[in-house]
Structure formats: C-alpha cells, structure tokens
Amino acid sequence: IMKNIYGGNLMSEILLNDIIKIPKEEIVNYKVKFNVFNGEEEPLLVMSRSYDDILGWIGWKNKIDDLSRPRVIAFVRYYTISQNQWIFAGIYDVKKKKNFDKIENNVGYELIPVKEYSNLYGRLVIEYKNYTQQLKRNAENVINDIKVVEILKKQYNGVEFTGYNNINLTFQELEVIIKNNIDEWKRKLENVTGIYMLFDESTGKKYIGSAYGETGIWKRWSDYIYSNNGGNKEMLQLPSKQIRNH
Numbered sequence: 001i002m003k004n005i006y007g008g009n010l011m012s013e014i015l016l017n018d019i020i021k022i023p024k025e026e027i028v029n030y031k032v033k034f035n036v037f038n039g040e041e042e043p044l045l046v047m048s049r050s051y052d053d054i055l056g057w058i059g060w061k062n063k064i065d066d067l068s069r070p071r072v073i074a075f076v077r078y079y080t081i082s083q084n085q086w087i088f089a090g091i092y093d094v095k096k097k098k099n100f101d102k103i104e105n106n107v108g109y110e111l112i113p114v115k116e117y118s119n120l121y122g123r124l125v126i127e128y129k130n131y132t133q134q135l136k137r138n139a140e141n142v143i144n145d146i147k148v149v150e151i152l153k154k155q156y157n158g159v160e161f162t163g164y165n166n167i168n169l170t171f172q173e174l175e176v177i178i179k180n181n182i183d184e185w186k187r188k189l190e191n192v193t194g195i196y197m198l199f200d201e202s203t204g205k206k207y208i209g210s211a212y213g214e215t216g217i218w219k220r221w222s223d224y225i226y227s228n229n230g231g232n233k234e235m236l237q238l239p240s241k242q243i244r245n246h
Contacts (some may be wrong), residue, residue: 009091009172014148016143017146028139030143033066035135040245043089047087047089048122055111061100061109071093084125086125088120089121095109095112117175122170159177192216193210195209
C-alpha cells in the first residue's frame, strides 16, 4: 500500500512475477505463449473442456521452433471479458518430440507441468495488451508488462449464468456447460420450460424449438450437445463441423 499526498491509499500494481517469482537470471529460459481463437475454437473453452486438449494446443507446432526455450508460460484469452485479459494455463518444461523437424501443423512438444504453479491453473487472471502479431514472446520482453487482475475462487469451467434474458451461447460454450455439468446452469435450466431459438451465423437461418418435461431446457439442449443435431431433420443434413462452428 502506498499513501498519496491527500492521505488516501493507492494500491500498487501487482505484476505476474510478483506471484510466480522467477529469478531475474532465469527469465531468459522462458517463453510466454498467448493462445487466441484459431478460427474454429476458443482456447479458453478447450482448457475448460479438457486438460489434455489444451496441452496439445499450447504444444502445437507449425513450421518453426516456436517454443525454443526450456520453459513456457501459457495463457488463454479471457474472451468473454476482454481482448486484453488472459487466464493462466500453466508453466511447463518443454521437450521436443521425436522427429521434431518433420512435424508440421501438429503437436511438436511434450509439455511437463511445473507443479508449484498448479494451484493457479485456470484461476490467475492477468492483463496484457499485445501490440504485435507475435503470440510467442521471449519472457524478458513482456514479463514486466503483465499485470495481475485477480485470482478466481475456483478454476474457470465455463460461461457464468447471468440471467435467462442474457443467454446467448455458441454451441461450444454450451458444450462446456453441459459436459462440465455446471451446477448453477443445470439447476436454472432444469427448472424452466419454454421456447428457444437456434441461429446459424453463417447462413442466417433460424430454428424455433420448444422444451418441456421434468428436466426442461437442460435436457433438450443436452440432446443437441451429445448428438450435434438434437434429431432435427434439417440439422441431420449438416456436417458436425458446421454445427460446432456456426
């Protein structure tokens, strides 16, 4: 805490390294990777759905050696809040897979979690505005610009329920909610029946549906998630990728 000249308290900023405490001389051994939407999936949803899947995402290799240092600090964009906020996805020892030089557009690295940071996984929220197109950065160039926003009470596991009138979910957001069996969503949706709309962003087509029965909208929407089409005749004609992405 710092006192200002008027006698009030000013909170000093907390930087990432105030929390993870990497010694100055070791910073050069770290990469920082900011993971963003790839045109099909949000890494935040991938992380919420599967730990193994997000490891594959972080360890993905195109042509070059992006993770060329012994360790990587990973973040996923907290896209539901801000383009400049990110959730901590772990610190990992980085090892190249066999035939690394031949790997292209696939998982090229084996990532081994550094366990001392595991209690922050999915909970530590930071703020960082990336002024470049490069999402894999040398740690010494960014570490002092990464500010801590908050530490969530529990690991992020899906979009929060903020009221029936605010429900506007993508297929993949709903998938995380259903498959994670998020209690608040389940209680709210099991206790309501009614009318809903499906909207295809790529074509503009709309489908109006209704849900009744003891488990209400939760059961009906679960049918869509586990079958991709909910048994709708026209949706049965669509490829799964179309439904998942649009």
